Amino acid sequence: GAVVSQHPSWVICxxxxxxxxxxxxxxxxxxxxxxxxQFPKQSxxxxxxxxxxSKATYEQGVEKDKFLINHASLTLSTLTVTSAHPxxxxxxxxxxxxxxxxxxxxxxxxxxxxxSIL
Amino acid sequence: xxxxxxxxxxxxxxxxxxxxPCNHSTxxxxxxxxxxxxxxxxxxxxxxxxxxxxxxxxxxxxIITEDRKSSTLILPHATLRDTAVYxxxxxVAKGNTPLVFGKGTRLSVIA
Numbered sequence: 633g634a635v636v637s638q639h640p641s642w643v644i645c646x647x648x649x650x651x652x653x654x655x656x657x658x659x660x661x662x663x664x665x666x667x668x669x670q671f672p673k674q675s676x677x678x679x680x681x682x683x684x685x686s687k688a689t690y691e692q693g694v695e696k697d698k699f700l701i702n703h704a705s706l707t708l709s710t711l712t713v714t715s716a717h718p719x720x721x722x723x724x725x726x727x728x729x730x731x732x733x734x735x736x737x738x739x740x741x742x743x744x745x746x747x748s749i750l
Numbered sequence: 751x752x753x754x755x756x757x758x759x760x761x762x763x764x765x766x767x768x769x770x771p772c773n774h775s776t777x778x779x780x781x782x783x784x785x786x787x788x789x790x791x792x793x794x795x796x797x798x799x800x801x802x803x804x805x806x807x808x809x810x811x812x813i814i815t816e817d818r819k820s821s822t823l824i825l826p827h828a829t830l831r832d833t834a835v836y837x838x839x840x841x842v843a844k845g846n847t848p849l850v851f852g853k854g855t856r857l858s859v860i861a
Contacts, residue, residue, distance in 0.1 A: 638793070664846040675837075676794065676851040683846075725793045729846065736782050736801070736843040741793035 635659055636728050638742030645716065646750055652712045653745045655726030661706035662728035666739065667699075670723040682709040716749045723747075753777070754838045759856040762832075768825040770855050772838030775819045781842050783814060784849065785823045787834040787857075794837065794851075797823065801843075828859045 635658040643651050655665055663684045668676040680701055681689040688701035698720075700712040709728075713720055725744040729737050755773040762768040774783065784799040798805055798812045800821075805812045811824040825832055837854040841847055 636793075666848045668851075675853050676788075678848050678850060681846065681848060723791075727793075727849070735845060736799070738784060738796045738799055739849050740796060741786075743793045744791070746791070 636726060636740045636742040638726055638745055640745060641743065642746040642748070644748045644750065647717050648715055650712055650714045651716055651747060652710055653724055653726070653747075655709045655711070655728070655742055657707045657728045657740075660728075662709075663706060664729060665703060665709040666727040667701065667709075667711050668725045668727065670725060670744075676725060679711075684709075713747065716747070718749045721747055721749045753840050753850075754852050756836070756838055756852065756855045758853070759858070761858050761860055762825075762828045764830060764859055764861050765827055768823075768828040768832065768857060768859070770823040770825075770836050770838075770857065771820065772823070773820045774838070774840045777818050777840050778842065780844065781840045783812065783818075783821050784839045784841055785810070785812065786837045786839065786849075786851075787832075788837070788854070789831075789834045797836075828857075830859050830861060833857060833859045 637656045639654045665682040667679045670676045679694045682701045682703040684703045690696045703709040723744050727739045727741045729739045782799050785797040786794040788794045800812045814821045835854040835856050839849050
């Protein structure tokens with residue numbers, strides 16, 4: 633089946649540093665990828681929609697200058713958390729729809745990146 | 751906002767069928783019903799989806815009522831590995847509309 637790979641699986645870093653998370657579709661091309669965030673004991677919250685070759689679309693309340701998204705190819709999207717602070721600590725999950733172009737194709741998810749800011 | 755209502759939690763005995771209900775009374779004609787599950791500390795896993803007909807795959811069966819206002823996910827023989835949070839999501843099959851997650855049902859399979 634379709635596989636979405638996310639790297640790294642977990643990150644621990646100091647407050648003020650920037651962290652980049654990669655999301656790859658391994659066996660299909662994805663013109664659109666989605667980034668979600670999940671806090672403990674809560675559901676997934678959509679952060680942004682990443683579009684290959686164009687600017688990402690951010691959900692209300694998500695700072696685009698804080699969470700930089702780059703979708704440079706059909707198989708790779710990156711999320712950079714800039715100047716991360718403890719409140720940015722969360723579980724970040726990417727997703728891509730495919731394979732195939734059908735609009736009812738399911739989204740497939742990566743295994744997530746657990747980010748801990750000290 | 752999520753357009754579905756699911757019970758907060760359910761228990762199921764190992765080896766028995768797990769029937770997870772979902773209400774989506776405001777579903778539109780072009781919206782599909784998707785089911786995902788999330789095992790602790792992992793990304794959501796796709797299970798099954800359907801529009802109006804019942805669907806079955808190697809993981810589960812999806813039963814959608816004739817009026818499409820509710821559905822049931824059936825795991826025919828639950829195992830301990832099926833313990834997870836199960837999400838029922840309705841999504842319009844148009845463009846790149848993303849999935850919007852509700853709170854889901856926490857299924858505990860008990861030995």
